[in-house]
Amino acid sequence: MATNLSDNSVLHLNEVIVAMVPWPEHGHLNLLFYLARIIASQNIPVHFLCLAARNQDLKKRLQGGLQTSVENLGNSNIHFNDLLVHSSPTETKDVFLERLGETICKTCHELSTNTKRLVMIHDCLMISYIGDHLHLMSNFKCYAFHPTSAFTRYSSLRQTIHIVDEDHDEMIQQLGEEFPTVESTFGPNMAEYVGKELKWKHNSGDIINSCRELEGNFIDSLAKAKENTPLWAFGPFNMLPESLDSLSISGNKKTSHKCLDFLDKQDVNSVIFVSFGTTTTLPQEQVKELALGLEQSNHKFLWVVRESDRRVDMENSEERHEKIELPEGFEERVEGRGMVVRSWAPQLEILGHLSTGGFLSHCGWNSSMESISMGVPMAAMPMTVDQPYHTLLVTHVWKIGVSVWSWARRKEIVPATAIEKAVKTLMGTPEGEETRQRVVELRNKIKKSVSHGGLAHKEMESFISYITNN
Incomplete structure (x- = not known):
């Protein structure tokens, strides 16, 4: 209109x-x-x-x-x-x-x-x-x-x-x-x-x-x-x-993505969505620690695993992929509780789903704004450029999320124990519930502002x- x-x-x-x-x-x-x-x-x-x-x-x-x-x-x-x-x-x-x-x-x-x-x-x-x-x-x-x-x-x-x-x-x-x-x-x-x-x-x-x-x-x-x-x-x-x-805008709604079928079967606010955007590639060692942290948290999760790539031709979008290796037996052990997606996934629809109760993210600005607009609290794990600044907004200014790892220790691999702790805090503690309430309040203010x-x-x-x- x-x-x-x-x-x-x-x-x-x-x-x-x-x-x-x-x-x-x-x-x-x-x-x-x-x-x-x-x-x-x-x-x-x-x-x-x-x-x-x-x-x-x-x-x-x-x-x-x-x-x-x-x-x-x-x-x-x-x-x-x-x-x-x-x-x-x-x-x-x-x-x-x-x-x-x-x-x-x-x-x-x-x-x-x-x-x-x-x-x-x-x-x-x-x-x-x-x-x-x-x-x-x-x-x-x-x-x-x-x-x-x-x-x-x-x-x-x-x-x-x-x-x-x-x-x-x-x-x-x-x-x-x-x-x-x-x-x-x-x-x-x-x-x-x-x-x-x-x-x-x-x-x-x-x-x-x-x-x-x-x-x-x-x-x-x-x-x-x-x-x-x-x-x-x-x-x-x-x-x-x-x-x-x-x-x-995420795509053709006539065809439902398989991850949405997974979310449809879960309880309200029971799943943590895990994604690090389209340009962040995690090293293999970090992928292993992330997998173990999610497994040890015992919480339900939906993880979009982006294969590492090397851009060859910006015009034709040709890429050389190197398959990300998850820990042996990981997907079998978390079957029914966790889902791994190795292709594109409709992020806005995932964040807007009633079953999604948290977002483990690198805190890129797109992802941060989308998470807030859907009323989903965040576990912040920044990598580079503007992401650490957004992490401060999420954890220090707005108080709508938790920090996974100290920025002062950014050169270290984030251990599974830190990821496990952040997921448990966000998804299963009073502190996590308070962040959820604050982000919902913030979303409602923004909805009024953009109307x-x-x-x-x-x-x-x-x-x-x-x-x-x-």
Whole structure:
């Protein structure tokens, strides 16, 4: 259902085209696909510029069970521009991305000839690859999408430029070695990236998949630190009415995944879901400890085991798989109590299932937001980049989960005993039940915020109005 904008805004809707420029990895492009559907629902043409194989996957999400209501949901306003950029075995990733950026800008130039204003919404990681080619256009505005939390962005910014903030300093002092540094998370090049971002002359505004009910203070601090740049926070995207039924985006609902059949047979809040996202690969030794921890916990679980892989061709998504070995006899010993899935699984549907009572996760931002939006507490086991910051939000700020292992001991393999303890705490103690109650309360606040008339929904309307009038 489209939002009622002012008459002045409506006059400009057909004069604007939006070009979505994702980072070509699934976890990143999924969020911009949500945003594309939100904007398209406002009767604005949206072009999704991505590698052909990725676009093919996204097209499938608009099929199947959604056919009866496509026109009402704005999907007819989404256009897929397939970018054909092939890589060679000897080519570095940076060289490939440079050529991808050049192709993106050429496509945007073609789109700009058919509109009075082209609005480019790009993943912030694409700045390095599109900046040199934007001179081809004059009638465009760029908005950076940041696929992480306001807390992560602000904390990283403070570690690279001088910002006076006594409250933040107090948190850092209180947490000591548990507070992540950019060196321990993003690596030594983060300062260079932040400097490039701050100096980038084409940025007309920033968007984050968050909301004030979750990160009000950090959003305000981030906006103050970048006072000359508009900032919008109106997530979780998957909960906004314009982004469609949050479960349907996972895939075709006509075919039920086998793991949902397993969940259907379990008691309410009795199963812990275990997944580490699409880009995290656990070493074999860690997989063994995780398996033993789940087995020793004696709790029911659903574990999505991602095979380790090596990316060969980003365009054709060719991968070389190395089979993950579980402990001998593990699956036989946990049969009926635990289920292992070695393929894709519908994460939102799993988290939204009544039987799911906890989520053992790396705390990627997508997974964190989805868990909160479904009212599921978390056992946090971060690996790298922004995940340790989100772990602090989950365990220290929101208090909707437990920590599996100390970040100060991140170089060690997390032992089975620590995993067992975290699962038992989350799934079978008063402390775990309190985290569940808090996350349900937080989910309800967010549902109100993203609904029509809510704070996050109004911020979304503000963004739509801004890009169609400025």
